[in-house]
Amino acid sequence: MSEKAPSNSTASRSKAREQAEQKLRDSPRTVQTAVQDPALLLHELQVHQVELEHQNEELRRALQETEEAHRRYLELFDFAPIGYLTVDRMGLVQEANQAISGMLSVQPSRLTGRQFGTHLASEYRGHFTALLKRIFESLDKRVTEVMLTRSDGTTFWAQLEGAAISENGQPGDWCRIAVVDIDVQKQVQQEVMHLNQTLEQRVEARSARVRELSEELERFTYDVAVDLQGPLRHIETFVDKLKKHGQHDEESRRYIEHIQSSGNRMTVLTAALLSFSRASRMRMRSVPLSLDQVFKDVQRKMRPQLKEREVRLTCDPLPMVHGDSGAMQLVLRELLDNALKFTRDQPEPRIHVFAQDLPREHVMAVRDNGAGFNMRYRDRLFNVFQRLHNERDFDGAGVGLATVRRVVSRQGGRVWAEGHVGEGATFYVALPKQPSELD
Structure with missing residues (x-):
C-alpha cells in the first residue's frame, strides 16, 4: 500500500x-x-x-x-457472499476476505502477501496475467473465467471481475478483484452441451432411418406401379376381345364398360404414381439457374396446348436461383398444367407467373382466374391422390401438385397455395437463397 x-x-x-x-x-x-x-x-x-x-x-x-x-x-468485506481481493500489479494479494478463503480452503494469512496466480490451475495462469494487464490499462471493469485450485487439489470454475483503484483519475498500483464461484453453472452448461450432442446424434440417426424408410417406400411404390402395368394391359386386352366376340345383353355390356372404365382409371393412376416415383428418384444438382429461361423452355413445349385454348399467359421478370433446371421445368410445367385445367370453364382464361423477394428465399408464383378452392382444405392439395374437386368436373390423378412439393422439398424449398372458390388460385414455390444440399 x-x-x-x-x-x-x-x-x-x-x-x-x-x-x-x-x-x-x-x-x-x-x-x-x-x-x-x-x-x-x-x-x-x-x-x-x-x-x-x-x-x-x-x-x-x-x-x-x-x-x-x-x-x-x-x-461487509469479510462476510460478503463472493470473494474479494486487493491485488497489486505483480499479482500479490494485499487483502482477502473470508469468502475467497473459504472457496480455496486456506487461511486468509496464507493468501496475503503471496501470488494469487499460484491458486489457479496451471493452464489458466496466463489468463490471470492477461487480466491484470488489461485491468491496469484503464479504469474499466474486466472479466474472465478461470479454473481455481483448492488446497486439497480439487478444482472449480470461477469468474474474476477486476477494476483498478483510481489515483487522480488514472489506474493506481492496486486493483480490486471479485471472485464468483460458477462451477455449478459450468457443469450445467456442459450437461446441456452433452445433451445437445446426444440429441443431435439421435436426430441424425432418426433422420437417417426416416430417409431409409422413405427410400424403401419409394422403391416399393415404383415396383408396384411397374408390376401393375402388365396385369392392367391384360385386362384391357381381354376386355376388348370380350366386347368384340359374342352376343351380350344390356347388363353384360354395362359390366364390360365398367370393367374397361375402371381399368383405364387404374392405368392412369398407375402412370401417375410411376411419374411421382420417378420425380422422387430423379438426379438433381444445384447450380445457378435463370427462372426466366426455365419459363421460356416450358412455354415453348406447351405452345400447342396454349394455342388450343387461347389462354392469356403472362410473366414478370423472374430471379436467378440455385436449383436443378430439369426439376424446375417439371415444377413449372405441373403448375401451368394445373392452372390450364382449372381455367377450362373461364371464357377468358388468364395465367400470370411472377416473383417475390423474401429475406432468405426467392419465390416464384403462378396465379390463375379459375375454379379456385376452399382454403379450409389447402393442406390436402399437395398430397398424393388428394382432390378438392369432383373427378367428373376436372380429370386427373391428383399427383401433379404432390410431385411439385416433392421436387421442391428435395431442393430445400417449400410450397403453399392461396385461393377462393370461383375466384382463382395462386401457387407459390420458395427456394432458399443460400444453396442447400439436395435430398
Missing part, C-alpha cells in the same frame, strides 16, 4: 497553534494586560480549557464514527 498521509487531527492542531502564535504576535498589548491582571489571565485560561474540552469531545465522536464505519466495512 502507499505511505499514509498525516492525519486530519494532527494537521488541525498544527494549524491552530500557528494561528494562536500569530494572534499573540499581532496582539502584544492584550498579552501584557493579561499578565498584569492575574484574574483576567485565569479567565482566559479557563475559556481555552473549555474550548479544548469541546474540541476533544468532537474528536472522540469523529474517531468513534470512523472506527464504526471501518468495522462495518470490514464486516
Whole structure:
C-alpha cells in the first residue's frame, strides 16, 4: 500500500497553534494586560480549557464514527457472499476476505502477501496475467473465467471481475478483484452441451432411418406401379376381345364398360404414381439457374396446348436461383398444367407467373382466374391422390401438385397455395437463397 498521509487531527492542531502564535504576535498589548491582571489571565485560561474540552469531545465522536464505519466495512468485506481481493500489479494479494478463503480452503494469512496466480490451475495462469494487464490499462471493469485450485487439489470454475483503484483519475498500483464461484453453472452448461450432442446424434440417426424408410417406400411404390402395368394391359386386352366376340345383353355390356372404365382409371393412376416415383428418384444438382429461361423452355413445349385454348399467359421478370433446371421445368410445367385445367370453364382464361423477394428465399408464383378452392382444405392439395374437386368436373390423378412439393422439398424449398372458390388460385414455390444440399 502507499505511505499514509498525516492525519486530519494532527494537521488541525498544527494549524491552530500557528494561528494562536500569530494572534499573540499581532496582539502584544492584550498579552501584557493579561499578565498584569492575574484574574483576567485565569479567565482566559479557563475559556481555552473549555474550548479544548469541546474540541476533544468532537474528536472522540469523529474517531468513534470512523472506527464504526471501518468495522462495518470490514464486516461487509469479510462476510460478503463472493470473494474479494486487493491485488497489486505483480499479482500479490494485499487483502482477502473470508469468502475467497473459504472457496480455496486456506487461511486468509496464507493468501496475503503471496501470488494469487499460484491458486489457479496451471493452464489458466496466463489468463490471470492477461487480466491484470488489461485491468491496469484503464479504469474499466474486466472479466474472465478461470479454473481455481483448492488446497486439497480439487478444482472449480470461477469468474474474476477486476477494476483498478483510481489515483487522480488514472489506474493506481492496486486493483480490486471479485471472485464468483460458477462451477455449478459450468457443469450445467456442459450437461446441456452433452445433451445437445446426444440429441443431435439421435436426430441424425432418426433422420437417417426416416430417409431409409422413405427410400424403401419409394422403391416399393415404383415396383408396384411397374408390376401393375402388365396385369392392367391384360385386362384391357381381354376386355376388348370380350366386347368384340359374342352376343351380350344390356347388363353384360354395362359390366364390360365398367370393367374397361375402371381399368383405364387404374392405368392412369398407375402412370401417375410411376411419374411421382420417378420425380422422387430423379438426379438433381444445384447450380445457378435463370427462372426466366426455365419459363421460356416450358412455354415453348406447351405452345400447342396454349394455342388450343387461347389462354392469356403472362410473366414478370423472374430471379436467378440455385436449383436443378430439369426439376424446375417439371415444377413449372405441373403448375401451368394445373392452372390450364382449372381455367377450362373461364371464357377468358388468364395465367400470370411472377416473383417475390423474401429475406432468405426467392419465390416464384403462378396465379390463375379459375375454379379456385376452399382454403379450409389447402393442406390436402399437395398430397398424393388428394382432390378438392369432383373427378367428373376436372380429370386427373391428383399427383401433379404432390410431385411439385416433392421436387421442391428435395431442393430445400417449400410450397403453399392461396385461393377462393370461383375466384382463382395462386401457387407459390420458395427456394432458399443460400444453396442447400439436395435430398
